[in-house]
Amino acid sequence: MPAGRRRDEYAAWLEDRTLPAFSGRILSYDLAATTEYARLRAAARAAGLAVATADGMIAATAAAAGFTVATRDTSPFEAAGVPTIDPWQSEQR
Helix, strand or coil, rough: CCHHHHHHHHHHHHHHHHHHHHCCCCCCCCCHHHHHHHHHHHHHHHHCCCCCCCHHHHHHHHHHHCEEECCCCCCHHHHHHCCEEEEEEEECC
């Protein structure tokens, strides 16, 4: 987005409203997640399953934190061996 008033308004909105709303609820892709990513990619590959990079990074971040991934597309996360819940089905897997 080009510099200007609109970009400044969006930046202020992000910093003043969005970031505080998620304070303490944003997980970092850290060393633990990186280690988990390597483990789950190797396990998926050994099982003949494919996990896309972005899905693998999300799965690894959740796994490192001991969390469940909430998503409608559960298959890549199941392939990664991460617990999932489909909010549209309300059934934990």
